[in-house]
Amino acid sequence: AQRVTQPEKLLSVFKGAPVELKCNYSYSGSPELFWYVQYSRQRLQLLLRHISRESIKGFTADLNKGETSFHLKKPFAQEEDSAMYYCALSRKSSGDKLTFGTGTRLAVRP
């Protein structure tokens, strides 16, 4: 069975500091990995996905199959990045249903 682990419940950084939100997964096949974000009083929305290999709002994430990780990084955090971040995994053979981690709350202090 697949599993997604986000070890940090809360990550607090100062504005301008680098950010790394950790995500590890367990799955024997070839998963697709995503980061979803939920800003205060907004719905869950896709931030980025590993297959697109793009940077969204300055965030990047690289899939490391050897370490089974998909950490989310941003070099300079902004206050508007404060939100709940969820790492998620899906597999094509199961209708692309998502398996989520427990989430990390990012708090960016001024």
Added chain:
Amino acid sequence: DTGVSQDPRHKITKRGQNVTFRCDPISEHNRLYWYRQTLGQGPEFLTYFQNEAQLEKSRLLSDRFSAERPKGSFSTLEIQRTEQGDSAMYLCASSSSGSGETQYFGPGTRLLVL
């Protein structure tokens, strides 16, 4: 079309009562998913539809839960004989059926069972 909508947004009920939630997906999306999220957890998959066919149900979905998508458009999730453990946020998402398509989430229905 402003995205996935869910109704009601909040529901308070007494233990033992039945409740029904509705989800309206983005109109051109043929896949519809239900997830449940409890405090401190990420969303957990419950079930999904492709058009009107319910293709998978999680073991989390007990016999008291039933979901339908009769015409391949909106979906309903019914919980019979609610229990306090059913208190959660129920999320709906929709997507196109291509592999790895983005799932767009609704605002959720928050259920409180007293």
